[in-house]
Amino acid sequence: MIALLQRVSEARVxxxxxxxxxxxxxxxxxxxAEPGDTGAVGDKLLAKILKLRIFSDEQGKMNRSVQDVGGALLIVSQFTLAADTTGGNRPGFxxxxxxxxxxxxxxxxxxxxxxxxxxVQTGRFGADMRVHLVNDGPVTIPLRMTPPTSSPL
Incomplete structure (x- = not known):
């Protein structure tokens, strides 16, 4: 699974x-989500998101998580994060x-x-959405969790 996190002071869909x-x-x-992803991959991604220290502490250092600061989550599906732009000028999905x-x-x-x-608030899967946000920082962090690969044994 791929996620793009944006630290915000406010956001809405x-x-x-x-x-x-x-x-x-x-x-x-x-x-x-990507082919091969599972609930277990989603669990790993969620755990990382909740614990990632990208909020400022009292000294202004990124040392606190969204849980530490009591921040909210706005989760929006976006299949275009999996865009393949290696060939031509039109992305493939x-x-x-x-x-x-x-x-x-x-x-x-x-x-x-x-x-x-x-x-936790959400958008709506597959809908044509308008996402409004005020990026705080700005801080934008890409994350990718991949399914475990099979061992050749």
């Missing part, structure tokens, strides 16, 4: 003029999980996030 998810200080988490798998993994990721963190 609007679909057809309606705000469907909105947070104050915390993380905007853009997430993309075959590296993203097929829609049914992508939606199942996204829903599972959100459910696990809600079980582990007190404030």
């Amino acid at each position: 609007v679909i057809a003029g309606e705000t469907v998810g909105e947070i104050g200080p915390g993380l905007l988490v853009l997430v993309c 075959s590296n993203a999980a097929p829609p049914a798998l992508g939606e199942a993994l996204y829903d599972d990721f959100v459910q696990r996030a809600r079980a582990a963190h007190p404030v």
Whole structure:
């Protein structure tokens, strides 16, 4: 799974003029499932997101996690994170999980996030969304968790 984290002072998702998810200080988490991803991969990614020390402490050092600062999560599906731009000028998206798998993994990721963190808002899988954010810093961190590879033994 791929995630792009943006530390925000506020963020919201609007679909057809309606705000469907909105947070104050915390993380905007853009997430993309890839073929071969599993719930276990999502668990590893979520654990990393919740513990990643990208918020400032009293000395201004990035030393606190979203959990430490009581920040919220706004989780938005974004298959374009898997874009392949190696050939030509039009990106390909075959590296993203097929829609049914992508939606199942996204829903599972959100459910696990809600079980582990007190404030979780979302966008809507597959929708045409407008994402508004005020990036804090700015701080933008890419993360990728890959499924374990089989041993050749």
